[in-house]
Amino acid sequence: MSSRTALLAGATGLVGSHCLSLLLAQPIYARVIVLTRRSLGRNDAKLQEVVVDFERLSDHARELGADDVYCCLGTTRKVAGSDEAFRRVDHDYVVDLARLARENGATRLALVSSVGADRRSSNFYLRVKGETEHDVQALGYEVLEVFRPSFLVGARSERRAAEAVASAVSRVLSGGLVGPLRKYRPIEASTVAAAMVGALVQSEPGHHEHAFDAILSLAPRAAASV
Ligand SMILES: NC(=O)c1ccc[n+]([C@@H]2O[C@H](COP(=O)([O-])OP(=O)(O)OC[C@H]3O[C@@H](n4cnc5c(N)ncnc54)[C@H](OP(=O)(O)O)[C@@H]3O)[C@@H](O)[C@H]2O)c1
Numbered sequence: 001m002s003s004r005t006a007l008l009a010g011a012t013g014l015v016g017s018h019c020l021s022l023l024l025a026q027p028i029y030a031r032v033i034v035l036t037r038r039s040l041g042r043n044d045a046k047l048q049e050v051v052v053d054f055e056r057l058s059d060h061a062r063e064l065g066a067d068d069v070y071c072c073l074g075t076t077r078k079v080a081g082s083d084e085a086f087r088r089v090d091h092d093y094v095v096d097l098a099r100l101a102r103e104n105g106a107t108r109l110a111l112v113s114s115v116g117a118d119r120r121s122s123n124f125y126l127r128v129k130g131e132t133e134h135d136v137q138a139l140g141y142e143v144l145e146v147f148r149p150s151f152l153v154g155a156r157s158e159r160r161a162a163e164a165v166a167s168a169v170s171r172v173l174s175g176g177l178v179g180p181l182r183k184y185r186p187i188e189a190s191t192v193a194a195a196m197v198g199a200l201v202q203s204e205p206g207h208h209e210h211a212f213d214a215i216l217s218l219a220p221r222a223a224a225s226v
Contacts, residue, residue, distance in 0.1 A: 002030035009035045010072030014154045018193035019070050022222050028201050054093040061100050068200045069101045069109040091132045098136045108143040110196040115150045115183050144207040145199040154189035183211035194219035201225045
């Protein structure tokens with residue numbers, strides 16, 4: 001039965017585009033609001049597209065009324081152009097979105113972070129991801145599901161040479177990543193998206209973090225609830 005509203009940011013991205021298709025197919029959602037800086041060019045009776053400048057997200061605060069929030073936002077330092085610009089997207093935009101949605105009544109949030117996220121890390125990327133997780137946790141969501149994938153596998157329109165090489169190498173080595181190293185195995189972006197949807201449509205109260213194995217086990221829930 002349709003009763004809930006989902007709010008999705010990052011719908012034009014690798015994980016986010018899979019997430020959008022899954023959300024539109026979920027009977028539990030009557031409406032799917034997408035926050036995007038460029039139109040998706042997609043029509044669906046459930047879909048409500050809100051084109052925003054994330055620098056001015058608070059201007060759209062009243063359009064962020066939803067039950068469940070899915071955040072698949074992110075950039076790379078190369079695309080962003082500087083550490084500061086990277087942090088603006090991967091930390092500030094994510095925390096702003098989570099805060100504004102929470103203030104509008106959202107109680108459940110699924111966030112894509114990264115394996116190794118740690119606000120005390122000496123690695124800048126992992127530190128920013130850890131700070132984002134920490135600051136989102138402080139917002140008081142009843143359900144917070146944080147996903148920590150390693151390399152994402154999937155068809156990207158944009159070429160990311162370094163990521164493609166690292167992903168190819170880790171795919172070759174994947175079988176050797178056993179025990180505590182399993183969390184570094186590459187994973188399909190579609191599987192991460194399914195786990196996010198699966199975790200919120202059949203949610204359990206509390207804050208949870210999911211690496212490789214947990215993502216694999218949550219993913220089938222999304223299909224099971226259609
Ligand atoms: N790639 C990996 O191997 C990997 C591994 C671990 C974790 N992660 C994390 O997983 C998450 C999802 O990754 P992904 O590969 O699916 O991301 P992606 O394909 O690069 O998509 C990112 C999304 O964020 C949006 N975005 C980026 N910069 C923006 C800006 N300045 N203003 C507004 N929107 C902006 C993009 O919108 P536009 O289309 O308009 O640019 C897109 O919708 C990210 O947080 C990433 O850090 C990725």
